[in-house]
Amino acid sequence: MPVSIKRIYESPVAQDGYRILIDRLWPRGIKKESAAIDLWLKEVAPSPELRTWFNHDPEKWTTFQKKYKLELKNNPAWRALRQLAGQHKALTLLFAAKDEKHNHAVLLARLLNK
Template sequence: MIQLKRAYAKPDAADGYRILVDRLWPRGMSKEKEHLDLWLKEIAPSNELRKWFNHEVAKYPEFREKYVIELQSGQTQVAFQELLQIMQAYQTLTLIYSAKDEHHNNAVVLKEVLENSCSKK
């Protein structure tokens, strides 16, 4: 099971294995507050893509397409493969992100791609 949770939400035992999937550390949060098992910066969109998107909802469909391509290449692909292996080891995985918009962010795209990868196996 893959869950999504904002970095500013209180950690819970039901979160399972918690992975921060942002390139930047959440503002105002400490490592102790986050209770992370892993910070996988490499899985996040490139700085160029992140800055271009700028959390503008109108750009989300194109952002999604570009991010999916990034997940299939370079360091991002290596991190994606690592994430797939982690999923094998844990029943519950929670992807932690800091974006305010809970419906238009990289964690939403990543969750969808992970679920699609698992359903193809």
């Protein structure tokens, strides 16, 4: 089953399977006790510098993807995420960004689903 993505503000469903929050910062308005996450893998998120530079600007999306892939190459959390994707029948990457087309979860899911 492919890796899927979902905003953390959406209600969890059984089809989500193993749920991983992949944001470096904890999402606003979400209580940790009720987040329904299996793992918070914040280390796989873009560096603070890259996240600040990108600022979810669609015009920077292509360059952001290239820079983020470079960050992932030497990131142990990326290797851990790939292993988790192979261990679970269903895996959902959770993110908080409002822009559902231009965020790191989109790129991570695409790379994991290759």
